[in-house]
Amino acid sequence: MRPPVLDDILRSVARRYRVPSVPDLFPPPESNNPATALAVAIEQARAALARGETPDEISRLAFLEALSLMIRDAMRPEQGDPAFQAMVLQHRAAHVREYASLLARADQDRRVIRSAVNAVAHPAKQARASSDRQAKTMARLHELAFSAAWKKLSDTTRAVLELPDIAGDPQLTRGIARIRDEAALDRLQRLKELEPDELVQRYLSLRDRNGPRPGSAGAATQGTAARRRGAEVEKLATQALQAMARRLEKEEGSPGSYRVAASLRVPAALCNNAERAKGEWDAVLLRKVESADEASRRTVQSEKGHATREAWDVLLLVEAKASVDAATTDLPRLLRGLHLLTQAHRDTIYTFESRHEAVRLRGASLSRLKEVEVAIRGKAESKGVGPLQRTVLYFCDAPAEASPRLLSPASRMQLLSTQASLKFAEKLAQGETTRLHDLLPVWQHLLESPKWRAVLHQYQALHQVRELMVHADDLMAAINA
Structure with a gap:
């Protein structure tokens, strides 16, 4: 049974990064924003397809018009997108x-x-x-x-x-x-x-x-700064979970029953078919197993294998991110990482290495993460704090935007880098006449191609990530309430 206080904390913590489940319910930006209009049109198309319907003409025209405006904005000589303009130049000249x-x-x-x-x-x-x-x-x-x-x-x-x-x-x-x-x-x-x-x-x-160009001194400096920033957020996340562990122990009067593992690494025994899956978790809240027969269960040791004899259950997995966009990009990898953990055998204890020492985790608590997978795939309804929100948090200390970016950077780049979009931009650069019909192949890809599934579902992913995301201050406030 999960600690009720833990669920109370997760239920009460403010979710300042949250966005509506339907993007057109979000307050419109002060100025015309084609990226936002694209996000709305894409989500309307996805919802229609989910109902077994063909997206209507209004959605199609809204998509084409917004994509056209986004390309025009990206091609503006001084205020545009230099990365996209470089792609167009590549497309133009052999x-x-x-x-x-x-x-x-x-x-x-x-x-x-x-x-x-x-x-x-x-x-x-x-x-x-x-x-x-x-x-x-x-x-x-x-x-x-x-x-x-x-x-x-x-x-x-x-x-x-x-x-x-x-x-x-x-x-x-x-x-x-x-x-x-x-x-x-x-x-x-x-x-x-x-x-x-x-x-x-x-x-x-x-x-x-x-x-800075890849491999340059500027790129190296930038990379060092990013790693340092990431380490700072991971440290904050670990400290927040440690405060949570102390709160749970105080409520229950059970010192030593909870602990936090930082940089928890998935053992080789669970890493079959682990391609592009998360193999390390930034911070994990654990509860000591009380049952005395755990010591007799089969243990899978890591190569180092110097864990204490105590066994622990996983309660909460936390991923620390320095920016909101980084979490959205990370979600598919996180879900594959969760799937790895669900492959654990219930009657096995697995040894995980962490930053400070190895810890022994019960397979039973790992295999129970399967209910999170079921919730993700829409086979279980989530009311209030559902299985996913009770098991995984994205932790961030970046300020919430006044007008969140509803079109992910990855989706934007995929939309811009298609042949149809590049040809459209090339015509603009050469002063030729363009038509919305020129961008119709992009709409067709969106509706029909499996390679565009991530773009078609991009707002759903954004909504899900932001439901899981908490600010450092908000989590600490909920813990200390």
């Missing part, structure tokens, strides 16, 4: 498309070439060269590779193979020939050749406006 493809694998190609050069011309190998000329040749190859002088490196590998000091060393000859023949070197040269082009420079400028 050589920009080629450059983008080469750029995507450039980091890997650089590593391949530098590794091949180090294999024959590392400074330690230079010191063991058989002659001064051979050492200088090796040093030159190393310098060119690590200064990204790809054309000179290619020319030099061809020239030095004719030198007596090189040709007389079969191993060195083979290594330099390998560098010369590497397809990665050809691609890096082609990348350099394309870079001065005017459209390529425009493409790079748009990418830079959208944030």
Whole structure:
């Protein structure tokens, strides 16, 4: 039986991020917002299909009009979306498309070439060269590779193979020939050749406006800051659950009956078919098992396997997110992670590693998460605080928006990146006439393609995530009430 106080806390905690179950019930934004109009049109189409009906003409026209306006907004020269404009530029120009493809694998190609050069011309190998000329040749190859002088490196590998000091060393000859023949070197040269082009420079400028390039120092700094921010929110979530554990122990007069596991990692025994599933939970509220026969049950140990003999039940799983959008994106992975836990055998105790020590969890409490899955799939009605809301929380400390974004970033990008949307944007860029009918394939994809299911159901996912999401201050207030 779950602690009644826990359910009281979860029932009373304010849900400041909540949105209505039907998007057009949400107060309209002050200015015309095509993304919001799209979210409403998509949800109306989904609801019609769920009723076994064909979405009406009004929904279709509203969708096409809103998508058209969103594309126009994204293509505005200064206030638009630079990432989308870069995609349109790729779509328009074959050589920009080629450059983008080469750029995507450039980091890997650089590593391949530098590794091949180090294999024959590392400074330690230079010191063991058989002659001064051979050492200088090796040093030159190393310098060119690590200064990204790809054309000179290619020319030099061809020239030095004719030198007596090189040709007389079969191993060195083979290594330099390998560098010369590497397809990665050809691609890096082609990348350099394309870079001065005017459209390529425009493409790079748009990418830079959208944030630091992958692999750059700016991207590394940004990544470090994001990880630090995430760690701070996870710490807050753990502290909130610890306060909840103390409240439950006080109410029940049972010290030591509850604990919190941070960074709880799912053991290998439950990770079959775990592709893209959550394998680690930020913070988990646990209750000690009172039954004395638990010690006799079969235990599945992790590789480290140094858990205490106490067994615990899972009461609440918490995921900490630094932003609301991050939670919406995370939901499919979280649901797959829940499914992993439901595969537990009732009569087995599983050892989970956590940040501080391993803990033994009863399979019976994990398998009971199946009712959460049933609720998610709509086979169980949720009145008040349902099974999902009683088992999973998204924890955040970001402020709630005055006008929540009802179209998820992932759905927006999928809508914009279709061929029909890119062609529509390309016509705008070239000053050609556009028609709403040009975007009709996007509407058809939405209604018919399995690949568009996530977009079709995107508002439902948003609504579900925000039902599960609590602010740090609100949770603490409910715990301390």
